[in-house]
Amino acid sequence: MVGALMQRTLIIFKPDCMDQRHVGNVIDRFEQAGFAIIGCKMTLLTPALLREHYAHVADRPFYPHLEAFMGARPVLIMALRGEQVVQRVRDLLGPTDSRKAAKGTIRGDFGTDVTVNVVHASDSEVNAAIELARFFRPGELYDVKS
Numbered sequence: 481m482v483g484a485l486m487q488r489t490l491i492i493f494k495p496d497c498m499d500q501r502h503v504g505n506v507i508d509r510f511e512q513a514g515f516a517i518i519g520c521k522m523t524l525l526t527p528a529l530l531r532e533h534y535a536h537v538a539d540r541p542f543y544p545h546l547e548a549f550m551g552a553r554p555v556l557i558m559a560l561r562g563e564q565v566v567q568r569v570r571d572l573l574g575p576t577d578s579r580k581a582a583k584g585t586i587r588g589d590f591g592t593d594v595t596v597n598v599v600h601a602s603d604s605e606v607n608a609a610i611e612l613a614r615f616f617r618p619g620e621l622y623d624v625k626s
């Protein structure tokens with residue numbers, strides 16, 4: 481397609497999404513939007529990894545609560561590929577605070593509050609590359625033609 485901007489993004493299915501078994505529903509929304517799964521693993525996020533991943537909020541008062549929440553149980557981590565996938569996934573999620581997210585968005589439908597908000601997704605193409613490298617080795621990503 482002329483002008484198509486193929487990108488990758490990094491998704492984390494947060495502990496609330498795992499516990500409440502919304503993973504399949506969220507993946508279905510991503511697949512219906514046309515995105516391809518190019519990598520997936522399950523892991524328990526350590527405090528050190530969370531402090532790196534959330535460095536931009538590590539000094540905020542809520543950080544200990546966020547770290548405890550994100551490290552409470554193993555989570556699924558996924559790499560998606562698609563046209564404009566970074567912004568389009570953010571649009572599917574809705575805003576950070578689930579209580580302010582519109583119905584029909586992932587956070588609006590399944591989220592609880594500003595911390596417990598279903599899914600992490602990279603917020604820019606630059607950060608997507610950094611985050612994908614944080615969680616996946618190059619050989620663990622399987623790009624597909626689309």
Ligand code: UDP
Nearest residue numbers: 537542546575576594595596597600601603
């Ligand atoms: N967060 C929080 N309280 C806040 C802001 C953020 O607990 O006031 C948590 C929330 O889980 C969010 C994460 O910190 O998803 C990272 O914050 P960011 O601003 O990057 O939000 P996101 O990109 O996830 O929408």
Ligand code: MG
Nearest residue numbers: 600601602603
């Ligand atoms: Mg963010």
